[in-house]
Amino acid sequence: MSDHTEFLSRFESLRRRMRTTLVATAVFAAALAAAVGVAALAAADFHFEFSWNARAVLLGGLGGLVLAALAHRLWRIARRWSRPATAAGLEERFPELGQRMRTAVEYGDRSAVALSAEGINPGLVDALEAETSSRTRPVALERVVPARRLVVTGALAAGTLAALAMSGGAHPEWRTALERSLLARTPYTTLSVQPGDLTVDEGAQVTIDVTLTGRPRESVVLLSRPLADPAASWRDQTLAAVETSERLRPRRYSGRLPKMTRPTEYQTVAGPAASEKHTL
Numbered sequence: 001m002s003d004h005t006e007f008l009s010r011f012e013s014l015r016r017r018m019r020t021t022l023v024a025t026a027v028f029a030a031a032l033a034a035a036v037g038v039a040a041l042a043a044a045d046f047h048f049e050f051s052w053n054a055r056a057v058l059l060g061g062l063g064g065l066v067l068a069a070l071a072h073r074l075w076r077i078a079r080r081w082s083r084p085a086t087a088a089g090l091e092e093r094f095p096e097l098g099q100r101m102r103t104a105v106e107y108g109d110r111s112a113v114a115l116s117a118e119g120i121n122p123g124l125v126d127a128l129e130a131e132t133s134s135r136t137r138p139v140a141l142e143r144v145v146p147a148r149r150l151v152v153t154g155a156l157a158a159g160t161l162a163a164l165a166m167s168g169g170a171h172p173e174w175r176t177a178l179e180r181s182l183l184a185r186t187p188y189t190t191l192s193v194q195p196g197d198l199t200v201d202e203g204a205q206v207t208i209d210v211t212l213t214g215r216p217r218e219s220v221v222l223l224s225r226p227l228a229d230p231a232a233s234w235r236d237q238t239l240a241a242v243e244t245s246e247r248l249r250p251r252r253y254s255g256r257l258p259k260m261t262r263p264t265e266y267q268t269v270a271g272p273a274a275s276e277k278h279t280l
Helices: 004-049 052-082 084-093 095-108 112-118 122-135 149-170 171-181
Strands: 189-194 208-215 221-226 235-238 251-257 262-272
Touching: 004 052, 004 084, 004 149, 004 171, 095 112, 149 171, 171 208, 189 262, 208 262, 221 251
Parallel strands: none
Antiparallel strands: 189 208, 208 251, 221 235, 221 262
16 A cells, blocks of 8 residues: 555544544534433423323424534534545644645545646656655544544433433322423323213212322312213312321322212313213
8 A cells, every 4th residue: 555545544543433433422512412301391390280282392392402402513524524625624633633634635536637627746746745654654544533522412411311210110290291301191190980881760869989199289179960961060179088197108089979850971080180080
């Protein structure tokens, strides 16, 4: 391999490594930003319990910002790390050799005919390339590659993702918040109602039992109205807690619908959580 070919091959290898390192760093940075954004969205939903539509808008905005920032960064990398830009970076890092390297890169891939047409002596270019190859051979040109930045950014991204995964396993409500931030329809609170749909004798009383799991609520309300009149207003009744201990989960509540005289539909509500509608 000639000195000419050796130097240009080393230069091209260095340029590819530089671009690969910068692209990987940009991708890791985007992953880190996305992880932090999802954590922030989960924290906000944990406190405010956004609707699915609101979460979709917020997640879409976050994704759009991350992708736009990544695309801009990749565009800058593509522009900045051209052959002349890479040579300029080497000149900045190694000023004593930089001008020789820039000249060798600029003229090294031109034919003798093209050089002569521009008034440049091909022999002088060959001599410069040989000298540049000889002087740069013992120099660690790879120091210009920001490998440390890649390692740090990748470690931060991996650590943040791992922390999110472990935190979800340690706290059930936080796991729900993370799932909801990714548009799962998982509620913080679920209500199980007994007896559900039921046929009863006219004038009978019906006991409604509710089991609340997940996030506790200040109260559980029983709503009822005539089945034949869906436009009628709901009649509400706050159910009594069967067990008031804060340590017991799930929590149970109970109430009665007295003297059934006509078909009725009912539903239980606890904050933003609601059960299915049932008929009596």
